[in-house]
Amino acid sequence: MNNVAHIPSYLSAEHLGPWETFLVQIDRVEPHLSAELRPLTPLLTRPMRALIVNVPIRLDDGEMAHFEGYRVQHNLARGPGKGGIRFHPDVTLAEVMALSAWMTVKNAVVNVPFGGAKGGVRVDPKQLSLAELERLTRRYTSEIHILLGQDKDIPAPDINTNEQVMAWMMDTYSMNEGRTSMGVVTGKPISLGGSLGRKDxxxxxxxxxxxxxxxxxxxxxxxxxxxxxxxxxxxxxxxxxxxxxxxxxxxxxxxxxxxxxxxxxxxxxxxxxxxxxxxxxxxxxxxxxxxxxxxxxxxxxxxxxxxxxxxxxxxxxxxxxxxxxxxxxxxxxxxxxxxxxxxxxxxxxxxxxNAGGVTVSYFEWVQDISAFFWTEDEINARLDRIMREAFTAVWDAARAKGIPLRTAAFVLGCERVLLAHKVRGLYP
Known part of the structure; x- marks a missing residue:
């Protein structure tokens, strides 16, 4: 595969960063994919959807500030998008694209029914007051609202975001929808439908x-x-x-x-x-x-x-x-x-x-939808079982094929995603 052929036109080659790393990883895994799925590999080398938004907010001193935000859905073949939101001064579109792609593979490796997504705002939250941070979160949520939904795209915390940010996101989405939707984000406070065991x-x-x-x-x-x-x-x-x-x-x-x-x-x-x-x-x-x-x-x-x-x-x-x-x-x-x-x-x-986080996010999502909540011991037991089973599958594949664990994990995850594409077909 020629990586340059898979660089979206809206990215310049010198600003690829993590996205180029992901493309190299796909390069290395492609020869190990089954012959019937290999022709579908290009579906992994392009994000399905990338949204860039302006996030204007009023600062405490009355001035207006503008921040650039992103939400990328890399692949939704296996379910709604799932991935965190980070607030960091070095956030770029290429980084968010790569993170969304890794979420696609990660969700498939542990076999939870999600696709890959990720979001971020280029901002140093340490320079904002709590009130400014809330305004930033709510405006960003409103700007990406068109992508969100408990059966469409479900954000979670990432770098410099936490359960309070998720509470603001859930509330903003719910206000815009005219109904409370706890399942639209995970990593929330327990009082708003968050899951025990999520923090660890x-x-x-x-x-x-x-x-x-x-x-x-x-x-x-x-x-x-x-x-x-x-x-x-x-x-x-x-x-x-x-x-x-x-x-x-x-x-x-x-x-x-x-x-x-x-x-x-x-x-x-x-x-x-x-x-x-x-x-x-x-x-x-x-x-x-x-x-x-x-x-x-x-x-x-x-x-x-x-x-x-x-x-x-x-x-x-x-x-x-x-x-x-x-x-x-x-x-x-x-x-x-x-x-x-x-x-x-x-x-x-x-x-x-690091798939434990999204696994318990999946548990939180299921609990919110069913309005039935589990104990922390139940959650930890389920998490441990899924992680052990996923590790065993990756380890056995690596030994059987004589390949590193990373390549084996990508083979397992990518084949699950591509098989979903194959059986779903191409619309229209």
Missing amino acids: ATGRGVFVSTVEAAKRLGMDINGARVAVQGFGNVGEAAARLFAEAGARVVALQDSSGAIANPSGLDVHAAKAWRQQQGRLSGAPGAETIDADRFWSVEADILVAAAMENQITPAVAERIHARILVEGANGPTTPEADLILQERGITVIPDVLA
């Missing part, structure tokens, strides 16, 4: 998939050394679960800095310190280290739970872990992926490892 779901999925990999590699989680990049909801939950299982969390890194302790960090104390001080550096019982040095920390398991494109070829050469777990979306560049393969490092890909 992605981190829990990271933990469960790592435990499954460790079993097959003969590694005991109890006593294993774990380094976690990113200490938000995903990284913090994963670190906490590893520590509770007896692992030693030897290093943590977030945008504020990095800390390490070969004997193990107190994850709860690190979280409390960051909440109080706004940074990880200086946390008690830890050495503050250079952010670049984090990648050279001796560890058995490395969790990448920050942003995309963090693991470059230079970083891949320095990693000492036996297992790299992608808690974030697209943290490893294609070039770095090859280096990790050559070095024998097992990579649990994002479309499998």
Whole structure:
């Protein structure tokens, strides 16, 4: 496949970023797809629908500010669109396209009945007051309203968005529709139809998939050394679960800095310190280290739970872990992926490892539609089962075909999506 042929005309080649990474991944998986489905691969290399919106709001000082927002539906062959909303100053259309495409594959890998979608606004929410953030959220929701609906497209939280943002989105959509629609977003507060277990779901999925990999590699989680990049909801939950299982969390890194302790960090104390001080550096019982040095920390398991494109070829050469777990979306560049393969490092890909969040979002959606809610134990048990089954399917496919876990996950996910296209046919 020639990637240039699959660059939409509204994107310039120098601003592809993550979208180009996705195209390379499709390139690598295409030879492993079944012969009957391979001709349909181009359906994956173009987003189904991309909406760009202007989001004007009135600031607290009375001035008007404009922000650019996006919502991309990559593929809806298997169900309504599903994917988060991020507020970040570096959001681009190419990034949102890639994230929506990874959601397509991810949803298919864990076999939940959703297609892939994603959204974002190019804004630094830290520069907005709470009232300005609410106005931004409501205006953005109104602008993308034409795409949304519990059977059309269901947003969720992502970077710099949370259950409060989801509550505003749900309320705005409901006001515009003239009826309360709890199922239009997931990741909501419990009081508005949110699901128990949702906050830890992605981190829990990271933990469960790592435990499954460790079993097959003969590694005991109890006593294993774990380094976690990113200490938000995903990284913090994963670190906490590893520590509770007896692992030693030897290093943590977030945008504020990095800390390490070969004997193990107190994850709860690190979280409390960051909440109080706004940074990880200086946390008690830890050495503050250079952010670049984090990648050279001796560890058995490395969790990448920050942003995309963090693991470059230079970083891949320095990693000492036996297992790299992608808690974030697209943290490893294609070039770095090859280096990790050559070095024998097992990579649990994002479309499998961080699928816990969308799985529990699916549970929330089902609960909202049925108006019947489950206990947290029931939710965790269902999540663990789905993650274990998905991991087993990907692991077995990788061993049967002699391919990396990422390629195997993409084969499994892409074939499910393309089979849906095949049996549905082409309309009109």
